Amino acid sequence: MKAIKRDAEATKARILLAAKKEFARRGLGGARVDEIAERAKANKRMIYHYYQSKEELFRTVLEEAYLDIRSAERKLNLDELSPTDALETLVKFTWNYYLKNPEFITLVNSENLHRARHLKSLPKLHETMRGLVDQVDNILKRGQKSGEFRSGIDATQLNITIAAIGYYYLTNRFTGSFLYERDLMDKKSLEERLAFNIDTILKLVSA
Amino acid sequence: MKAIKRDAEATKARILLAAKKEFARRGLGGARVDEIAERAKANKRMIYHYYQSKEELFRTVLEEAYLDIRSAERKLNLDELSPTDALETLVKFTWNYYLKNPEFITLVNSENLHRARHLKSLPKLHETMRGLVDQVDNILKRGQKSGEFRSGIDATQLNITIAAIGYYYLTNRFTGSFLYERDLMDKKSLEERLAFNIDTILKLVSA
DNA sequence: CATTTAATGCACTAACTAGTTACTTCTTTA
DNA sequence: TAAAGAAGTAACTAGTTAGTGCATTAAATG
Numbered sequence: 001m002k003a004i005k006r007d008a009e010a011t012k013a014r015i016l017l018a019a020k021k022e023f024a025r026r027g028l029g030g031a032r033v034d035e036i037a038e039r040a041k042a043n044k045r046m047i048y049h050y051y052q053s054k055e056e057l058f059r060t061v062l063e064e065a066y067l068d069i070r071s072a073e074r075k076l077n078l079d080e081l082s083p084t085d086a087l088e089t090l091v092k093f094t095w096n097y098y099l100k101n102p103e104f105i106t107l108v109n110s111e112n113l114h115r116a117r118h119l120k121s122l123p124k125l126h127e128t129m130r131g132l133v134d135q136v137d138n139i140l141k142r143g144q145k146s147g148e149f150r151s152g153i154d155a156t157q158l159n160i161t162i163a164a165i166g167y168y169y170l171t172n173r174f175t176g177s178f179l180y181e182r183d184l185m186d187k188k189s190l191e192e193r194l195a196f197n198i199d200t201i202l203k204l205v206s207a
Numbered sequence: 208m209k210a211i212k213r214d215a216e217a218t219k220a221r222i223l224l225a226a227k228k229e230f231a232r233r234g235l236g237g238a239r240v241d242e243i244a245e246r247a248k249a250n251k252r253m254i255y256h257y258y259q260s261k262e263e264l265f266r267t268v269l270e271e272a273y274l275d276i277r278s279a280e281r282k283l284n285l286d287e288l289s290p291t292d293a294l295e296t297l298v299k300f301t302w303n304y305y306l307k308n309p310e311f312i313t314l315v316n317s318e319n320l321h322r323a324r325h326l327k328s329l330p331k332l333h334e335t336m337r338g339l340v341d342q343v344d345n346i347l348k349r350g351q352k353s354g355e356f357r358s359g360i361d362a363t364q365l366n367i368t369i370a371a372i373g374y375y376y377l378t379n380r381f382t383g384s385f386l387y388e389r390d391l392m393d394k395k396s397l398e399e400r401l402a403f404n405i406d407t408i409l410k411l412v413s414a
Numbered sequence: 415c416a417t418t419t420a421a422t423g424c425a426c427t428a429a430c431t432a433g434t435t436a437c438t439t440c441t442t443t444a
Numbered sequence: 445t446a447a448a449g450a451a452g453t454a455a456c457t458a459g460t461t462a463g464t465g466c467a468t469t470a471a472a473t474g
Contacts, residue, residue: 008451011452030234030320032431033432043451044432045434045451045452045454046451053433112379113233119385119386126386156387157399157400160375160376160383163375165372174321174322175315175318178323181336181337196364204410239462240462241462250424251463252421253422256422260462
């Protein structure tokens, strides 16, 4: 039975969600602890009670973000699809995940600005990541066997490329929309980009 | 004849260079004006004398950065090369520019975190950018005519993709090296990535 | 050489920010 | 039901940071 006025778990979760939004909006350096407290409808003291420091809170947010995207990825069950379908599904998924979770991109950018300092204390993520590369490697091998794909494609490079063509477009949507003088985020542009990305990847692997 | 102890131009330039480095290292929010002054071996008062505010200084740094990459791009004289060579040259150039000027990437990231707020007061950049897209469009048209390239390729999408496959790899080099458990920045990895990128683009356009 | 103009330096402030202290209020359980 | 422990609050601190006022010094000009 949950308490109404006092619920540690709920408060902790509210803080985490608020932190995710604030870190995504302003980056680690730009985020304000007071702002996170206000968004979470919690007292600032509670943040330090549950998460010790701003950096530790960031670390937790980052870990959650990576675990979430990888967990969603696993649910795709790519092994059950044909190699070509599997790859197309992965490209679509990656694109849509970035689109629906824009905070993921900002968090990763922020972490890279800090030279992956926080990630380094999260060794659990290695394994999760290895799984993804193995999965893509598997698709590639199946595709080669069936004659759909050419041989000699590096799974890590392909993975990076699939992420890159979506990530870059979305992370640079503001400067991009300005410089190319078109709204990169309207419905038509987004559909066009996704189609282009699928094309890029399929042409890259095809025999 | 240049003054020795007082040289407005030199001081101004030193401040700009120092600001570029500091903004690239920490982002707009994380950069410290005192640090810029120290790096520039100038008094903080001089920064405000020449650039009015931290944001105005950032704006200037950003404008310089965009003008510099576009100016370097123009020097490639892509129109004098065969379509395939021109495209390969552009992919190589983009990659090497990012590699040698890592601050460009960080500045762009920072500007996107701020929703391209500063860029919006720099209308001059539009024209410079239009030139680039036209140039790539020209290469595409020549390639289609010669039968090397397929038709129906959007120049803006291609441009974005050429930037994306290099940019993503390099901006995420810290998280990437950690997650993929390999040093993405050692000589061999960099060469491998460039080769993969050239391959990706050429397969994308080929007839 | 004298006067003006621009460059430079020091010391300051007003606002902000991560983190803490000291306290109150609620919930659980022996 | 009393006591202990956990959840929550408000006000504060110590340090930092962008931006300035004002005096000084060097170069330009007539």
